[in-house]
Amino acid sequence: EVQEVESGGGLVQPGGSLKLSCAASGFTFSNYWMSWVRQAPGRGLEWVASIRPDGSAKFHVDSVKGRFTISRDNAKNSLYLQMNSLRDDDTAVYYCVRDPFDQWGQGTLVTVSS
C-alpha cells in the first residue's frame, strides 16, 4: 500500500523552527518528485515546495524562500521540510505529496502562535 506519514508538527512561537518529516512506503520513492502542500485553517491549498527525485533541484514558493528548505533522503525513503523564522501565517496542515499530487499523507498541523 502506497503511504506517506508526516510527523514533526506542533506549536511553535513566531520566529521559531520546526522540521517536518515524511516517511514514504509502498512505492519506489527515489523515482518520484515529491512536494509539500499546506492548508491554513478554513482556507485553500497552497503549494510550498517540490524536489526532484535525485534531490538535485528544489523549488519553493516565494513566501517561504530563505526560510524553508525541502530535502530528501532516498536511502531512508524520507522527505523533509526544515522551517525557520516561522510566522503566524505559516499556521497550516502540511501535507507530504507524491507528484503529480496522486498520493497524499494525512498531514501534520503546524501552529505558530505566542
Added chain:
Amino acid sequence: QAGLTQPPSVSKGLRQTATLTCTGNSNNVGNQGAVWLQQHQGHPPKLLSYRNNNRPSGISEKFSASRSGDTASLTITGLQPEDEADYYCSAWDTSLTAWVFGGGTKLTVL
C-alpha cells in the same frame, strides 16, 4: 505568486451535471494542463485527473477533465450527495517554476 481562477461555489441538483472551470495562462494551464483534486471536509485531497483527462485507477468515469486554451474544466455527471466537496485545480507554471493552485470551488448538491 498568481494563482488560478475558480468560481467559489457551484450548486446543482441531484443527478444533474456540473462543470467546474479553472482559468490560468499560457505558462501554466495552457502549457502543462491541470490536475484536479477533490477534498471532503476533514480529509486530505484526492487526485481526480492529471494532465487534463488522465484518471488514476479507481476514479469513476463520472469525472471527466478537459482543456481549451488557458481554461481547464472538470465535468461531473450524475451528481450524488457524496460529490459534495471542495474541488481544486493546480498546474505547474513554467515561468514561475512553481505549482499554482486555484482557490477552490465548493460544490453543493441540492
